Amino acid sequence: MRRTALTAGLVAMVSLVAFEYVAVAVAMPVVAADLDGVGLYGLAFSGAMAAAVVGTVLGGRWADLRGPLAPLWTGVAAFIGGLLLAGLAPTMEVLIAGRLVQGFGGALVSVALYVVVARAYPEESHPKIFSLFATAWVVPSMVGPAIVGLVVDTLGWRWVFLLVPFLTVVSGLVLARGVAGQPVRGGQGTPAPGLLVKVAWAAVTAVAAGLMQYGSDGSPVMLVAGLVILVVALPRLLPAGTLRAARGLPAVVGLRGLAAGALFAAEVIVPLMLVQERGLSPFLAGIAITGGAVTWSFASWLQGREVFGRLTNLVLGSVALAGGILLMGAVTFDGVPVAVAYPSWILAGFGMGLIYPTLSVLTLELSAPGEEGVNSSSLQVGESVFSVVAVAVTSALFTVAGSGYWAVFAATLVMALAGLAIARRAVPSAVRAPAGQTAAPV
Incomplete structure (x- = not known):
């Protein structure tokens, strides 16, 4: 019974963090207009992302050294506090401060939950x-926009922020009941020097990613400067050998970043392409994205029941992701029926549903006791930063190519294929088969 409460509390927390991510994206145009803060619009997103990178790095090491409960409850408190501050904000500057606190708290929660699962x-x-x-992340993207739109239209945008804290308190109570008596207290990691230095590098990484994000809108100097800084800073936050996809955990982190970057960078441009180039309504364009969310959930369900082995999940998922991007890229050409857009993203979503949770499982399997937090934080930092870089670079390519949709899909296809190329490196032979089966020699 207690394990049921724990699972319910964990899933509820993940869902709330995911829902707020979607909710803010939907509500922010109204928020910026109401608070006369259109000029600070981007900072409301990039600031939260920067705080999340710092929170992820700090939370991972904190959870290893002291156990996951301290960063978890600190994160929950910060998440609630940030939401309340944003919901009551009299100015855009105060709202951005709330977003910083919220992003930091949500990151602490996310990485602590991985350690709770491991323990x-x-x-x-x-x-x-x-x-x-995975399903808890995907479902809000399906139902969130409609719910948020209804709340904004009927209650006002402030309630997008103010309602979630009440739900978070309820979820926290369920989670507190679930963790009671579980072996999650106390740290297992050994103290290591340089935590503050690592947090500082996390801040530098976040700033560099922000520079790339802003530079993609037409400032090549900012784009290049951000990329140069990232080349120096990011490797200090990831397992050694990640950028060359060394076998084991480095390849796991690299594959997560490549897959997430490929999908999210392509997905940014899909609705624009379908509406402006192929004449679909926003509603019909949105259905194409929703189909991918449905198959993401379905494939995650298959992964949870271990229908395939670890390596098959990653290879089949990478092939499906690359195939989906290739088909969607073909839709940019007038000779290809626009209806191809729907099965293409169904295929891409299915691929991500196999890849994403499999890499989370592998991260814990490849972590020694006391390293689950720092390795989980590396996985999440890599995913976030790779995604920002992918979006920034493809946005720049889109501009340089003159509304070059094909350039975006070509670049993201290369990323997906690179993920396929390193998939085998991510799965040691000992864990390639589903649980309870013996892996075949390789």
């Missing part, structure tokens, strides 16, 4: 738990 559940349960986590 409280047997290894054979990890695929099912991360399947639930």
Whole structure:
């Protein structure tokens, strides 16, 4: 019964963090107009992202050294406080401050939850738990925009921020009941010097990613400067060898970044292409994205039941992701029926549903006791930063090519294929088969 409460609390927390991510994106145009803060619009997103990178790095090491409960409850408190500050903000500057606190708190929660899973559940349960986590992230993208639109139209944008804290308190109470008696207290990691230095590098990484984001709108100097800084800073936050996809955990982190970057950078441009180039209504263009969310959830369910082995998940998922991007890229040409857009993103979403939770499972399987937090933080930092870089670079390519949709899909296809090329490196032979089966020699 207590394990049921724990699972319910974990999934609810993931869902709330994911829902608020979607909600802010939908509500922010109204927020910026009401607070006369259109000029600070981008900072409301990039600031939260910067705070999240710092929170992820700090939370991972904190959870290893002291156990996941301290960063978890600190994160919950910061998440609630940031939401309340944003919801009551009299100016755009105060709202951005709330977003910083919210982003930091949400990151602490996210990385602490990985450590709770590692401590409280047997290894054979990890695929099912991360399947639930993946679905908890995807479902808000399906139902969130409609709910947020209704709240904004009926209650006002402030309630997009003010309602979630109440739900977070309820979820926190359920989670508190679930963790009671579970082996999640106390640290397992050994103290290591340089934590403050690592947090500082996280801040530098976040600023560099922000520079790239802003530079993609027409400032090549900012774009290049951000990329140069990232080349120096990011490797200090990731497992050694990540940028060359060394076998094991470095390849896991690299593949997560490549897959997430490929999908999200392509997905940014899909609605624009379908509406402006192929004449679809926003509603019909949105259905194409929703189809991918549905198959993402379905594939995550398959992964949770270990229908395929780890390596098959990553290879089949990477092939599906690349195939989906290739088909969607073909839709940019008038000779290809626009209806191809729908199965293309269904295929891409299916691929991500296999890849995403499998890499979460592998991260814990490849982590020694006391390293789950720092390795989980590396996984999440890599995903976030790779995604920002992918969006920034493809946005710049789109501009340089003169509304070059084909350039965006070509670049993201290369990323997906690079992920396919390193998939085998991410899965040691000992864990390639589903749980309970013996891996074949390789």
